[in-house]
Amino acid sequence: MLTKLMRYDFRAVLKLWWIPAVTLLALSPLTGLFIYLVSFADTNAVATLTLTIIMILLLLLYILTFAAHIILTLFFCHRRFYCHFFTDEGYLTFTLPVRRRTLLLSKTLVTFIMTVATVLVCAASLALLAVSSGYGSDVAHWIGNQMRSFLGDDGFAVNATVIIILLLLFLLWLCSTQFLIQFAITLGAVIAKKHKILAAIGLYYLASNVLGLLMTLFMEFTTVFTAVAAVRFSDMSTARFDVISMLLMFMDILFLAMLDTILYLLTLSSIERRLNLA
Amino acid sequence: MEQMQTEQTLVCRNLTKSYLRGRPVLQNLNITLRPGRVVGLLGPNGCGKSTLLKLVSGILVPDSGEIFICGEPQSEATNRFVSYLPERTYFDGHMVVAELMDYFGDFYEDFDRERAETMLQDLGVDRAARLSTLSKGTKEKVQLVLVMSRRARLYLLDEPIGGVDPAARDYILRTIIGQYDKNATVLITTHLIHDVEPALDEFAFMANGGRILLSGNAEAVRSERGKSLDELFREVFSCLPN
Numbered sequence: 001m002l003t004k005l006m007r008y009d010f011r012a013v014l015k016l017w018w019i020p021a022v023t024l025l026a027l028s029p030l031t032g033l034f035i036y037l038v039s040f041a042d043t044n045a046v047a048t049l050t051l052t053i054i055m056i057l058l059l060l061l062y063i064l065t066f067a068a069h070i071i072l073t074l075f076f077c078h079r080r081f082y083c084h085f086f087t088d089e090g091y092l093t094f095t096l097p098v099r100r101r102t103l104l105l106s107k108t109l110v111t112f113i114m115t116v117a118t119v120l121v122c123a124a125s126l127a128l129l130a131v132s133s134g135y136g137s138d139v140a141h142w143i144g145n146q147m148r149s150f151l152g153d154d155g156f157a158v159n160a161t162v163i164i165i166l167l168l169l170f171l172l173w174l175c176s177t178q179f180l181i182q183f184a185i186t187l188g189a190v191i192a193k194k195h196k197i198l199a200a201i202g203l204y205y206l207a208s209n210v211l212g213l214l215m216t217l218f219m220e221f222t223t224v225f226t227a228v229a230a231v232r233f234s235d236m237s238t239a240r241f242d243v244i245s246m247l248l249m250f251m252d253i254l255f256l257a258m259l260d261t262i263l264y265l266l267t268l269s270s271i272e273r274r275l276n277l278a
Numbered sequence: 279m280e281q282m283q284t285e286q287t288l289v290c291r292n293l294t295k296s297y298l299r300g301r302p303v304l305q306n307l308n309i310t311l312r313p314g315r316v317v318g319l320l321g322p323n324g325c326g327k328s329t330l331l332k333l334v335s336g337i338l339v340p341d342s343g344e345i346f347i348c349g350e351p352q353s354e355a356t357n358r359f360v361s362y363l364p365e366r367t368y369f370d371g372h373m374v375v376a377e378l379m380d381y382f383g384d385f386y387e388d389f390d391r392e393r394a395e396t397m398l399q400d401l402g403v404d405r406a407a408r409l410s411t412l413s414k415g416t417k418e419k420v421q422l423v424l425v426m427s428r429r430a431r432l433y434l435l436d437e438p439i440g441g442v443d444p445a446a447r448d449y450i451l452r453t454i455i456g457q458y459d460k461n462a463t464v465l466i467t468t469h470l471i472h473d474v475e476p477a478l479d480e481f482a483f484m485a486n487g488g489r490i491l492l493s494g495n496a497e498a499v500r501s502e503r504g505k506s507l508d509e510l511f512r513e514v515f516s517c518l519p520n
Contacts, residue, residue: 091368
């Protein structure tokens with residue numbers, strides 16, 4: 001049943017998702033080409049001004065499409081979540097011979113996969129932009145430098161672990177953003193009779209501020225802890241210090257994983273027990 | 279007792295339901311439906327007819343009480359026995375009628391696609407039409423056709439003919455409700471008692487608070503009291519001052 005549900009959810013989201021994705025990918029080399037032309041054009045020529053104007057307009061369009069792609073993905077996925085669970089369409093959703101946890105899991109997996117796909121499309125479009133504008137090698141060099149300065153030169157094993165941890169943190173952050181939206185929509189629909197979306201938006205901002213504060217405090221705590229450890233144990237070996245840093249990052253992962261689990265279970269519990277379609 | 283529950287299509291025991299900050303819509307309601315019967319659940323607005331159907335279909339969660347469908351406690355699993363038609367349009371407007379048939383076919387093992395195709399053709403509904411482009415009445419026809427094309431054990435029809443034209447109404451009553459599986463039970467709520475009356479085997483008059491005022495065999499009422507259900511309903515729920 002999960003596969004069937006996901007198939008319909010994917011089909012519904014993809015029906016519109018591909019439009020901003022393809023637009024963004026098509027705009028990247030075009031914008032890059034104009035950046036390239038302007039960079040190497042004669043600065044005094046009148047044609048350069050025209051090229052510059054076109055480049056600026058294209059760049060503006062690219063940035064807008066980039067933002068729209070992310071926003072629309074979230075909108076398409078969460079609109080489906082909202083409509084299928086909390087509007088009249090719920091009369092069909094909840095009379096299917098499918099467990100409610102399977103219904104939620106389907107929406108969650110599809111949203112997560114589509115979000116990751118959006119991130120990949122955005123990354124691909126940036127790479128295309130960099131390559132087509134002639135700054136590909138410069139950007140690659142800059143990223144390499146940044147990575148080296150962040151990770152250090154302590155050997156491949158440590159660096160690979162740190163990269164995996166960072167990737168995991170990023171994915172968990174994506175999950176928490178998604179779960180927070182789902183939780184706000186669910187709670188908004190449960191507590192509000194008429195203005196469910198307004199209630200959901202209000203709750204989202206409230207919850208994200210509270211959680212943001214908690215996250216900041218937690219991150220600050222880990223940073224301060226690392227700094228204190230560095231001063232206190234100045235004779236500590238680099239390897240041991242790396243291990244402590246990684247442990248702290250693991251704590252961050254644990255914190256995010258706990259947060260995600262709590263938000264998911266609260267949403268599931270509301271859908272299973274508190275849902276009352278009027 | 280257990281065997282009796284299995285034999286009945288629907289058993290509701292001491293069912294109570296109230297909405298937020300309100301008094302109970304249903305209070306200690308008990309109702310039992312046998313297989314092979316078309317039952318009319320009739321009552322004034324707000325007496326809890328739709329609420330009962332929503333509770334049985336799992337849309338709402340009861341405050342207390344028990345619901346058994348074909349011997350099993352109500353859950354997502356019992357949805358395979360129940361075909362529910364709400365009183366509103368509830369399909370995704372972006373879907374095409376044929377896609378909806380695929381959807382029903384994928385999720386309900388008892389969905390009879392051939393039957394659905396025939397009924398849609400008889401009612402003049404285009405399979406390739408997008409739901410959002412159809413009129414309210416046509417949408418209701420599509421919903422009714424899909425719901426009645428399942429070989430379910432229990433049909434819950436909330437105002438099934440309220441929004442359709444009189445010609446389609448006759449077709450629906452004759453062809454759809456009249457030709458349902460003889461082992462199934464159909465529970466209909468409607469205000470169009472006069473239209474539905476010929477299709478009913480049994481009836482239950484429900485008053486505010488979900489109390490069953492009167493129930494029994496529809497034919498017996500007509501022969502013993504010399505009144506149609508419509509007339510009896512008007513008499514029981516008369517709003518005119520004496």
